Amino acid sequence: MSVRRSLAAVAAAAALALAGGAAAAPSDDRILPVPEYTSEKAKNLAVTHLKALRALNGDLYHCVPWVEVQRHSIGFFRPKHIARDDRYLSVRIYIEQDPSPQFAALRVEQRAGAMFSRYVGALLKRMTQDRTLAADPSIDGFTVILEWLKQAPRAAGARPVHETIAVFVEKPLATDYLAGRLRTREVAERAKVLGFDGETALGELRLTAWDDNFVATYKVANYEVEKGITCQ
Amino acid sequence: MRGLRLLLVGATLVAVAGCATGEEWKIWRDNKTHFASGEHMGFSVRNREGTQARVTRQDIALAREQAWFGRPITVSQEQILER
Numbered sequence: 001m002s003v004r005r006s007l008a009a010v011a012a013a014a015a016l017a018l019a020g021g022a023a024a025a026p027s028d029d030r031i032l033p034v035p036e037y038t039s040e041k042a043k044n045l046a047v048t049h050l051k052a053l054r055a056l057n058g059d060l061y062h063c064v065p066w067v068e069v070q071r072h073s074i075g076f077f078r079p080k081h082i083a084r085d086d087r088y089l090s091v092r093i094y095i096e097q098d099p100s101p102q103f104a105a106l107r108v109e110q111r112a113g114a115m116f117s118r119y120v121g122a123l124l125k126r127m128t129q130d131r132t133l134a135a136d137p138s139i140d141g142f143t144v145i146l147e148w149l150k151q152a153p154r155a156a157g158a159r160p161v162h163e164t165i166a167v168f169v170e171k172p173l174a175t176d177y178l179a180g181r182l183r184t185r186e187v188a189e190r191a192k193v194l195g196f197d198g199e200t201a202l203g204e205l206r207l208t209a210w211d212d213n214f215v216a217t218y219k220v221a222n223y224e225v226e227k228g229i230t231c232q
Numbered sequence: 233m234r235g236l237r238l239l240l241v242g243a244t245l246v247a248v249a250g251c252a253t254g255e256e257w258k259i260w261r262d263n264k265t266h267f268a269s270g271e272h273m274g275f276s277v278r279n280r281e282g283t284q285a286r287v288t289r290q291d292i293a294l295a296r297e298q299a300w301f302g303r304p305i306t307v308s309q310e311q312i313l314e315r
Contacts, residue, residue, distance in 0.1 A: 077313035
């Protein structure tokens with residue numbers, strides 16, 4: 001074998017090894033781009049914490065693969081019901097789950113309470129993994145938006161209907177929860193929760209929630225996390 | 233002559249492999265998301281019965297795209313949050 005051929009073979013092997021070793025990354029388009037923000041405060045937060053937002057995006061993509069984060073769903077948004085420029089780190093997820101007659105038979109508050117229990121605490125922990133972000137006094141709170149299929153299309157051409165809750169957690173409340181001073185039930189009692197049936201606003205919901213370790217324990221059958229990714 | 237024989241055998245194999253039973257076509261018609269693309273079929277073929285199944289993040293993304301019910305009726309981000 002000539003030297004040139006040997007070098008080419010080594011280069012090809014190295015390229016393959018590199019390609020195999022690098023984990024596929026989720027698209028950055030799930031994070032709201034800096035120019036899209038309407039205030040300097042938000043833009044500054046987005047620039048300062050871009051690395052943390054990317055890490056959160058990657059963590060959700062690889063470690064909670066049964067949820068979907070759509071375009072521009074991660075960022076420092078202002079909750080619409082707050083007049084001043086308070087900026088909440090916000091994440092919106094669509095939760096995939098098999099249709100369940102038992103779940104569908106519950107009242108909307110019960111479905112919302114179950115979803116709150118499963119996801120809000122788990123997401124708050126993931127959203128504050130970056131210590132610099134968690135300690136940034138410019139961040140005023142956290143928004144978790146959870147969306148799930150309420151009704152599959154019942155006829156050809158019909159559209160599916162999603163149910164959504166938007167959970168707004170002020171910074172002190174989140175801090176107390178993350179420090180273990182409050183339980184999920186108390187966060188649900190004190191957070192502001194808005195409900196939506198499809199596009200229709202249901203107003204503020206009063207939820208009963210509980211500590212649920214579903215996100216930490218559920219595994220997609222036979223799912224293998226890509227090499228180089230560590231899930232906590 | 234040998235080439236012609238090979239061609240005939242090949243053509244027969246392609247014809248047989250490409251044929252779906254009536255029931256398979258019914259499943260296809262009834263479920264538009266069933267093996268909607270080559271990628272999804274590749275995932276199903278790779279995880280044959282009796283072998284250790286393996287699901288990657290890419291498989292989940294592809295399966296999700298193919299099981300898509302269509303554009304949902306849902307609240308827009310703008311109804312909840314300001315940029």
